[in-house]
Amino acid sequence: MPELPEVETVVVTLRPRVIGKAVIDVVVHRQDVITPIDLDFRNKLQGRTIIALDRRGKRIVFTLDTDERFYVHLGMTGRLIIERPDAETLKHTHLLLKFDGFEVRFRDPRRFGGVWWLGRADPGEGVMGPEPLTLRSGQLHKLLATTKRAIKVALLDQHLIAGLGNIYVDEALHASGIHPLTPANKVTAKRAGTLTQSIKTVLKRAIRSGGSSLRDYVDANGVGGGYQKLHHVYDRKGQPCRGCTTPIKRIVLGGRSTHFCPNCQTRSGRRTQA
DNA sequence: GTCCATGTTCTTTA
DNA sequence: CTAAAGAACATGGA
Numbered sequence: 683m684p685e686l687p688e689v690e691t692v693v694v695t696l697r698p699r700v701i702g703k704a705v706i707d708v709v710v711h712r713q714d715v716i717t718p719i720d721l722d723f724r725n726k727l728q729g730r731t732i733i734a735l736d737r738r739g740k741r742i743v744f745t746l747d748t749d750e751r752f753y754v755h756l757g758m759t760g761r762l763i764i765e766r767p768d769a770e771t772l773k774h775t776h777l778l779l780k781f782d783g784f785e786v787r788f789r790d791p792r793r794f795g796g797v798w799w800l801g802r803a804d805p806g807e808g809v810m811g812p813e814p815l816t817l818r819s820g821q822l823h824k825l826l827a828t829t830k831r832a833i834k835v836a837l838l839d840q841h842l843i844a845g846l847g848n849i850y851v852d853e854a855l856h857a858s859g860i861h862p863l864t865p866a867n868k869v870t871a872k873r874a875g876t877l878t879q880s881i882k883t884v885l886k887r888a889i890r891s892g893g894s895s896l897r898d899y900v901d902a903n904g905v906g907g908g909y910q911k912l913h914h915v916y917d918r919k920g921q922p923c924r925g926c927t928t929p930i931k932r933i934v935l936g937g938r939s940t941h942f943c944p945n946c947q948t949r950s951g952r953r954t955q956a
Numbered sequence: 957g958t959c960c961a962t963g964t965t966c967t968t969t970a
Numbered sequence: 971c972t973a974a975a976g977a978a979c980a981t982g983g984a
Contacts, residue, residue, distance in 0.1 A: 684962060684963080685962055685963095688962070740962095740963080755963085755964090756962090756963090757962095757963055757964080758961070758962065758963050758964095758980095758981095759961085759962090759963095759980090759981075759982085774981085791980075791981050791982065792961090792963095792979080792980050792981050792982085793979080793980060793981085794963055794964070794979070794980075795963085829972085829973085830972080830973080831972095831973070831974085835973095835974090838963090840963090840964085847962055847963070848961095848962060848963085849962055850962090893962090894962070895962095896961085896962065897961070897962075897982090897983080898982095899962070916962090936974085936975090937975075937976075937977090938963095939960085939961085
Protein backbone atom coordinates (compact mmCIF):
# COMPACT_ATOMS: atom_id res chain seq x y z
CA MET A 683 0.00 0.00 0.00
CA PRO A 684 2.66 2.46 0.62
CA GLU A 685 4.54 4.66 -1.76
CA LEU A 686 5.50 8.26 -1.13
CA PRO A 687 1.97 9.74 -1.51
CA GLU A 688 0.39 7.13 0.77
CA VAL A 689 3.13 7.45 3.39
CA GLU A 690 2.93 11.26 3.21
CA THR A 691 -0.83 11.07 3.74
CA VAL A 692 -0.42 8.84 6.78
CA VAL A 693 2.14 11.27 8.23
CA VAL A 694 -0.04 14.31 7.58
CA THR A 695 -3.11 12.71 9.16
CA LEU A 696 -1.20 11.26 12.11
CA ARG A 697 1.04 14.22 12.91
CA PRO A 698 -1.52 16.57 14.52
CA ARG A 699 -2.70 13.78 16.79
CA VAL A 700 0.66 12.73 18.22
CA ILE A 701 2.90 15.80 18.25
CA GLY A 702 3.53 16.95 21.81
CA LYS A 703 1.75 13.89 23.21
CA ALA A 704 3.26 11.48 25.69
CA VAL A 705 3.30 7.74 25.11
CA ILE A 706 1.52 6.31 28.13
CA ASP A 707 2.16 2.68 27.32
CA VAL A 708 3.26 0.35 24.56
CA VAL A 709 1.97 -3.14 23.87
CA VAL A 710 4.08 -5.37 21.64
CA HIS A 711 2.15 -8.36 20.35
CA ARG A 712 4.92 -9.55 18.05
CA GLN A 713 8.44 -8.68 19.04
CA ASP A 714 9.76 -9.81 15.63
CA VAL A 715 8.32 -6.76 13.82
CA ILE A 716 10.90 -4.68 15.71
CA THR A 717 14.53 -4.29 14.63
CA PRO A 718 16.73 -4.96 16.51
CA ILE A 719 14.63 -7.90 17.57
CA ASP A 720 15.82 -7.87 21.19
CA LEU A 721 15.10 -4.16 21.75
CA ASP A 722 13.00 -3.22 24.82
CA PHE A 723 10.75 -0.94 22.78
CA ARG A 724 8.25 -0.41 25.59
CA ASN A 725 10.99 0.78 27.92
CA LYS A 726 12.34 3.13 25.23
CA LEU A 727 8.97 4.80 24.62
CA GLN A 728 7.06 4.78 27.87
CA GLY A 729 6.71 8.31 29.24
CA ARG A 730 8.42 9.86 26.21
CA THR A 731 6.84 12.67 24.20
CA ILE A 732 6.68 12.64 20.39
CA ILE A 733 8.27 15.90 19.27
CA ALA A 734 8.31 15.31 15.51
CA LEU A 735 6.77 13.09 12.87
CA ASP A 736 8.33 13.13 9.40
CA ARG A 737 8.60 11.16 6.21
CA ARG A 738 11.88 10.12 4.60
CA GLY A 739 11.29 8.11 1.43
CA LYS A 740 8.70 5.54 2.48
CA ARG A 741 9.76 5.71 6.13
CA ILE A 742 7.58 7.26 8.85
CA VAL A 743 10.04 8.78 11.30
CA PHE A 744 9.10 9.41 14.95
CA THR A 745 11.34 11.69 17.02
CA LEU A 746 11.18 11.49 20.81
CA ASP A 747 11.98 14.16 23.40
CA THR A 748 15.22 12.25 24.05
CA ASP A 749 16.20 13.11 20.44
CA GLU A 750 16.12 9.41 19.71
CA ARG A 751 14.21 8.21 16.65
CA PHE A 752 12.58 5.17 15.19
CA TYR A 753 10.75 4.62 11.95
CA VAL A 754 7.82 2.58 10.76
CA HIS A 755 7.87 1.09 7.26
CA LEU A 756 4.48 -0.10 6.04
CA GLY A 757 5.88 -2.75 3.71
CA MET A 758 3.14 -3.92 1.39
CA THR A 759 0.11 -4.24 3.67
CA GLY A 760 0.99 -2.20 6.76
CA ARG A 761 -1.37 0.29 8.36
CA LEU A 762 -0.82 2.85 11.10
CA ILE A 763 -4.23 3.80 12.41
CA ILE A 764 -5.66 5.96 15.19
CA GLU A 765 -8.29 4.05 17.11
CA ARG A 766 -10.30 4.29 20.31
CA PRO A 767 -8.90 2.20 23.15
CA ASP A 768 -12.13 0.24 23.32
CA ALA A 769 -12.10 -0.60 19.58
CA GLU A 770 -11.81 -4.27 18.75
CA THR A 771 -8.23 -5.38 18.19
CA LEU A 772 -8.17 -6.89 14.72
CA LYS A 773 -6.03 -9.80 13.59
CA HIS A 774 -2.42 -8.92 12.61
CA THR A 775 -2.23 -5.99 15.03
CA HIS A 776 1.39 -6.28 16.11
CA LEU A 777 1.94 -3.09 18.06
CA LEU A 778 -0.03 -0.54 20.11
CA LEU A 779 1.09 2.92 21.16
CA LYS A 780 -1.23 4.14 23.89
CA PHE A 781 -1.80 7.86 24.24
CA ASP A 782 -4.25 9.78 26.44
CA GLY A 783 -7.66 8.86 25.01
CA PHE A 784 -6.55 7.05 21.85
CA GLU A 785 -4.19 4.47 20.46
CA VAL A 786 -2.01 4.24 17.38
CA ARG A 787 -2.05 0.67 16.09
CA PHE A 788 0.29 -1.00 13.64
CA ARG A 789 -1.38 -3.75 11.66
CA ASP A 790 0.33 -5.66 8.87
CA PRO A 791 -0.90 -9.07 7.66
CA ARG A 792 2.09 -9.87 5.46
CA ARG A 793 4.63 -8.44 7.90
CA PHE A 794 6.93 -6.99 5.25
CA GLY A 795 6.71 -3.81 7.27
CA GLY A 796 7.85 -3.15 10.81
CA VAL A 797 9.62 -0.82 13.22
CA TRP A 798 13.29 0.07 13.08
CA TRP A 799 15.03 1.75 16.00
CA LEU A 800 17.40 4.49 14.85
CA GLY A 801 18.68 5.93 18.09
CA ARG A 802 20.36 9.15 16.99
CA ALA A 803 21.24 7.88 13.52
CA ASP A 804 20.09 9.72 10.43
CA PRO A 805 16.75 8.50 9.00
CA GLY A 806 18.27 8.33 5.52
CA GLU A 807 21.11 6.15 6.79
CA GLY A 808 23.31 7.15 3.85
CA VAL A 809 21.62 4.45 1.80
CA MET A 810 18.71 6.47 0.50
CA GLY A 811 18.53 8.55 -2.66
CA PRO A 812 17.22 12.13 -2.78
CA GLU A 813 13.60 13.08 -2.16
CA PRO A 814 11.76 13.31 -5.49
CA LEU A 815 9.67 16.37 -4.56
CA THR A 816 12.77 18.52 -4.18
CA LEU A 817 14.74 16.96 -7.02
CA ARG A 818 16.59 19.37 -9.29
CA SER A 819 16.35 18.79 -13.01
CA GLY A 820 20.00 18.00 -13.68
CA GLN A 821 20.20 15.79 -10.61
CA LEU A 822 18.07 12.98 -12.01
CA HIS A 823 19.97 12.90 -15.27
CA LYS A 824 23.19 12.51 -13.32
CA LEU A 825 21.76 9.68 -11.22
CA LEU A 826 20.38 7.85 -14.24
CA ALA A 827 23.74 8.04 -16.00
CA THR A 828 25.20 5.75 -13.34
CA THR A 829 23.30 2.64 -14.42
CA LYS A 830 22.37 0.71 -17.55
CA ARG A 831 19.33 -0.90 -15.94
CA ALA A 832 15.89 -0.34 -17.45
CA ILE A 833 14.56 3.05 -16.34
CA LYS A 834 11.61 1.34 -14.66
CA VAL A 835 13.91 -0.82 -12.53
CA ALA A 836 16.29 2.06 -11.75
CA LEU A 837 13.50 4.33 -10.48
CA LEU A 838 12.31 1.61 -8.09
CA ASP A 839 15.77 1.52 -6.50
CA GLN A 840 15.49 3.44 -3.21
CA HIS A 841 19.26 3.95 -3.18
CA LEU A 842 18.98 5.94 -6.40
CA ILE A 843 15.85 7.93 -5.57
CA ALA A 844 13.63 7.57 -2.50
CA GLY A 845 9.90 7.05 -2.26
CA LEU A 846 8.84 5.87 -5.70
CA GLY A 847 7.14 2.48 -6.03
CA ASN A 848 5.45 0.41 -8.69
CA ILE A 849 2.41 2.63 -9.23
CA TYR A 850 4.07 6.01 -9.46
CA VAL A 851 7.02 4.88 -11.54
CA ASP A 852 4.60 3.56 -14.17
CA GLU A 853 2.50 6.73 -13.98
CA ALA A 854 5.49 9.09 -14.17
CA LEU A 855 7.03 7.24 -17.13
CA HIS A 856 3.72 7.43 -18.98
CA ALA A 857 3.34 11.12 -18.19
CA SER A 858 6.79 11.80 -19.63
CA GLY A 859 6.41 9.51 -22.68
CA ILE A 860 9.33 7.26 -21.77
CA HIS A 861 9.22 3.52 -22.45
CA PRO A 862 9.91 1.51 -19.26
CA LEU A 863 12.57 -0.62 -20.97
CA THR A 864 14.71 2.40 -21.91
CA PRO A 865 18.20 1.97 -20.43
CA ALA A 866 18.54 4.55 -17.65
CA ASN A 867 21.84 5.87 -18.99
CA LYS A 868 20.26 6.44 -22.42
CA VAL A 869 17.73 8.93 -21.08
CA THR A 870 18.76 12.31 -22.48
CA ALA A 871 19.14 15.41 -20.32
CA LYS A 872 16.03 16.82 -21.92
CA ARG A 873 13.93 13.74 -21.20
CA ALA A 874 15.33 13.53 -17.66
CA GLY A 875 14.09 17.08 -17.18
CA THR A 876 10.64 16.14 -18.41
CA LEU A 877 10.69 13.05 -16.20
CA THR A 878 11.66 15.13 -13.16
CA GLN A 879 8.63 17.35 -13.73
CA SER A 880 6.35 14.36 -14.35
CA ILE A 881 7.46 12.66 -11.14
CA LYS A 882 6.70 15.79 -9.12
CA THR A 883 3.36 16.42 -10.81
CA VAL A 884 2.18 12.83 -10.42
CA LEU A 885 3.25 12.64 -6.77
CA LYS A 886 1.68 15.99 -5.88
CA ARG A 887 -1.61 15.08 -7.51
CA ALA A 888 -1.61 11.73 -5.76
CA ILE A 889 -0.97 13.40 -2.40
CA ARG A 890 -3.82 15.80 -3.09
CA SER A 891 -6.07 12.75 -3.66
CA GLY A 892 -4.89 11.12 -0.44
CA GLY A 893 -2.94 8.41 -2.29
CA SER A 894 -4.10 5.33 -4.19
CA SER A 895 -6.31 2.74 -2.50
CA LEU A 896 -6.19 -0.42 -4.59
CA ARG A 897 -6.51 -3.02 -1.86
CA ASP A 898 -6.45 -1.87 1.70
CA TYR A 899 -4.51 1.36 1.96
CA VAL A 900 -6.04 3.87 4.37
CA ASP A 901 -4.66 6.94 6.13
CA ALA A 902 -4.25 7.27 9.91
CA ASN A 903 -7.97 8.02 10.23
CA GLY A 904 -8.93 4.91 8.27
CA VAL A 905 -9.91 6.88 5.16
CA GLY A 906 -8.98 5.59 1.70
CA GLY A 907 -7.41 7.59 -1.12
CA GLY A 908 -8.87 8.42 -4.51
CA TYR A 909 -5.93 8.59 -6.91
CA GLN A 910 -6.53 5.07 -8.28
CA LYS A 911 -9.38 6.60 -10.29
CA LEU A 912 -6.91 8.93 -11.96
CA HIS A 913 -4.32 6.32 -12.95
CA HIS A 914 -3.40 6.45 -16.61
CA VAL A 915 -1.66 3.07 -16.81
CA TYR A 916 -1.29 1.29 -13.49
CA ASP A 917 -3.69 -1.64 -13.13
CA ARG A 918 -5.29 -0.68 -16.47
CA LYS A 919 -4.05 -3.56 -18.67
CA GLY A 920 -6.09 -3.79 -21.88
CA GLN A 921 -7.98 -0.58 -21.14
CA PRO A 922 -7.64 2.35 -23.57
CA CYS A 923 -4.87 4.88 -23.01
CA ARG A 924 -6.49 8.11 -21.85
CA GLY A 925 -4.42 10.00 -24.39
CA CYS A 926 -4.64 7.90 -27.59
CA THR A 927 -7.02 4.96 -26.86
CA THR A 928 -4.31 2.33 -27.57
CA PRO A 929 -4.77 -0.58 -25.13
CA ILE A 930 -2.43 -0.42 -22.14
CA LYS A 931 0.18 -3.19 -22.12
CA ARG A 932 1.46 -5.14 -19.12
CA ILE A 933 4.92 -6.71 -19.00
CA VAL A 934 7.10 -7.94 -16.14
CA LEU A 935 10.28 -6.02 -15.36
CA GLY A 936 12.50 -6.60 -12.37
CA GLY A 937 9.88 -9.04 -11.19
CA ARG A 938 7.24 -6.31 -11.00
CA SER A 939 4.28 -5.81 -13.26
CA THR A 940 4.80 -2.84 -15.50
CA HIS A 941 2.08 -0.94 -17.34
CA PHE A 942 2.58 1.38 -20.30
CA CYS A 943 1.09 2.69 -23.51
CA PRO A 944 3.04 1.22 -26.45
CA ASN A 945 2.01 4.20 -28.57
CA CYS A 946 2.69 7.15 -26.23
CA GLN A 947 5.86 5.77 -24.62
CA THR A 948 8.95 5.39 -26.77
CA ARG A 949 12.53 4.30 -26.24
CA SER A 950 15.18 6.93 -26.70
CA GLY A 951 17.53 4.56 -28.49
CA ARG A 952 15.33 3.92 -31.57
CA ARG A 953 14.65 0.31 -32.68
CA THR A 954 11.57 -1.73 -31.84
CA GLN A 955 10.01 -2.28 -28.45
CA ALA A 956 9.62 -5.52 -26.50
C1' DG B 957 -5.81 -25.43 -6.60
C1' DT B 958 -3.73 -20.94 -9.38
C1' DC B 959 -2.14 -16.31 -9.90
C1' DC B 960 -1.44 -11.88 -8.16
C1' DA B 961 -0.35 -8.06 -4.80
C1' DT B 962 1.40 -0.27 -3.50
C1' DG B 963 8.26 -3.77 -0.86
C1' DT B 964 12.87 -5.12 0.21
C1' DT B 965 16.78 -8.18 0.45
C1' DC B 966 19.49 -12.02 -0.55
C1' DT B 967 21.40 -15.64 -3.65
C1' DT B 968 22.70 -17.38 -7.92
C1' DT B 969 24.29 -16.77 -12.38
C1' DA B 970 26.51 -14.41 -16.08
C1' DC C 971 32.96 -4.84 -10.23
C1' DT C 972 27.86 -4.67 -12.67
C1' DA C 973 23.58 -6.50 -13.31
C1' DA C 974 19.85 -9.77 -14.50
C1' DA C 975 16.86 -13.23 -12.81
C1' DG C 976 14.81 -15.69 -9.29
C1' DA C 977 13.52 -16.70 -4.79
C1' DA C 978 12.38 -15.54 -0.33
C1' DC C 979 9.62 -13.39 3.28
C1' DA C 980 3.74 -14.12 4.83
C1' DT C 981 -1.07 -13.52 4.03
C1' DG C 982 -5.24 -12.86 1.63
C1' DG C 983 -8.28 -11.97 -2.36
C1' DA C 984 -10.02 -12.99 -6.97
